[in-house]
Amino acid sequence: MMSKLKMIAGALLALVLLAGCGQTGSEQQRTLTVLAAASLTESFDELGARFTAEHPDVQVQFDYQGSSTLAEQIKQGRPADVFASADQKNMDKVRDLVGDPRTFATNKLAIVVPPGNPGKIGSLADLAGDHAVVVCAPQVPCGSATQKVTRAAGVQVKPVSEENDVKSVLQKVIAGEADAGLVYVTDAKEAGQQVQVIDFPQAEQAVNDYPIATIKAAPQSDAAAQFVEFVHGPVGREILTKHGFGAP
Numbered sequence: 001m002m003s004k005l006k007m008i009a010g011a012l013l014a015l016v017l018l019a020g021c022g023q024t025g026s027e028q029q030r031t032l033t034v035l036a037a038a039s040l041t042e043s044f045d046e047l048g049a050r051f052t053a054e055h056p057d058v059q060v061q062f063d064y065q066g067s068s069t070l071a072e073q074i075k076q077g078r079p080a081d082v083f084a085s086a087d088q089k090n091m092d093k094v095r096d097l098v099g100d101p102r103t104f105a106t107n108k109l110a111i112v113v114p115p116g117n118p119g120k121i122g123s124l125a126d127l128a129g130d131h132a133v134v135v136c137a138p139q140v141p142c143g144s145a146t147q148k149v150t151r152a153a154g155v156q157v158k159p160v161s162e163e164n165d166v167k168s169v170l171q172k173v174i175a176g177e178a179d180a181g182l183v184y185v186t187d188a189k190e191a192g193q194q195v196q197v198i199d200f201p202q203a204e205q206a207v208n209d210y211p212i213a214t215i216k217a218a219p220q221s222d223a224a225a226q227f228v229e230f231v232h233g234p235v236g237r238e239i240l241t242k243h244g245f246g247a248p
Contacts, residue, residue, distance in 0.1 A: 034080070066166075068139045083215055104236065108184065110197050
């Protein structure tokens, strides 16, 4: 009887030890929160997967929105580790709350139209005509870039909608709710055959720099610094180039 009791006690002890080991592993798993411009969605999803492959104890959680929205959330004290903006202006809004921002990519605009180009859009000037055009809101980096290129071209566009991020502009064109939209070349690339892309020379007048920085109050400051370096490193450059971003 004593022998059986000892065996049972030993088995229970082993189970307790195993459960304790599993709990320790779970506790060591860290979540890195990255606030990133909507136009970075596909490239940063891939970057996050590659980063976790090299840092198995870190799970990267992304929140993609317009840069102006994310900057405001950081100012209001939202807990996060890294901020990647689609322009320097919105990074400057939180300058006292982040580390040293560094540009890691560039981007510019393109016109997208539904397949078949029902509005017969051929240039930026055509957007001033009687067409349903969708753009980003002025406070959003792609909206600010839109204002720059239209001013440079002397074109007055009267949009039917101003969206809070570039993905919303793209989706309206894909859904056939607009004759044309102004989005980043990277978003146009990701859309593939869902849209037709029209490049225009004035886009060079508004090339956006993308800065990234750790947030000073980052809960995971070490992992945040590692992620920023990863974005700037050779893997980051490879992935960003593949998705259509220019070098800084």
